[in-house]
Amino acid sequence: MGVNRPDPRRLDVTDVELVGGPEPLVVGLHPYDEGWPGAYEEHRRRIVAALGERAVAVEHIGSTAVPGLAAKPIIDVALTVEDITAEEDYLDLLLAAGYVLRTREPRHRLVRTPGRDVHVHVYEQGAAEVEAYLLLRDHLRADEADRALYERTKRELMTRSWSDMNAYADAKSAVIAAIKERARADAR
Template structure:
């Protein structure tokens, strides 16, 4: 789960953010499996990007396709992950209420993060503020995996190993990937630093 970055607490917000995790519907046990990359995922993402933008209107800062379905050549769970950034996570009336009215349902409310999904549970929309480090991390990981074949293979092998195990819920599976994700992100940050230093 996401953690609050205390350096961002000076932001002007309409109200205090939530302080606890609310997992709407409680822990869920779902069948976990990977399928080969499907170009239709990009089409599905584009449909939901339009749906999100139409619902939230001017309250959108950015919408991005994240997660494994956004990486060509990477096997993934067939769940589209969308990242929506909004100016104020506490102003749920500006984004959450319109998205629920558009047919999404709330799954997670926690400090700095909301997650909604389709009733079919095949699309997850993660809502963050634009300067949340997690928002940058999602794009860093995606962009790195799109170009680094060795790390893409490592990540897929890790996922294939983990998905073969028995998990109480998807969050436990996601948490088990943390170590390899952090390892890959460290390499991606190092490559980004080197690329920036070459440009200066």
């Protein structure tokens, strides 16, 4: 059950606020670490302790959620809340739990640890982005060929210098889109 709020839904932000500005990609790929699921679980517990029922769902996403896949050593978490625009229901509680705000953009907030090793992506319940993350994660867990393709792509991109970590993420988008299309076809 979500938190009942009598006020009508507010409009979301319309611009991207990137706290601290662009950051260079400074971490490389690491072999899969058996400790990543435990690190995720620690943060899942921290988030649930901070938010209680306001945390509609908490999921381990990204490459660290795929056994055997090399990844940047950054745990990605998808947190679903009832209303992304009701920041008073979750943001201060996450900040009090030790996370810092990195990004505020339409339909998405990102908080992370001060050490930048855990990123919590906050979305509204029913967000297509969360469904897409889970589709990709589950497909990569099951499909060895696409997992290898994705890792090769990441390794190739890591040979370049990236002044903005977001540009590295964008450079993977075509391969990710193709993998998600295959995952959708497999799910039919």
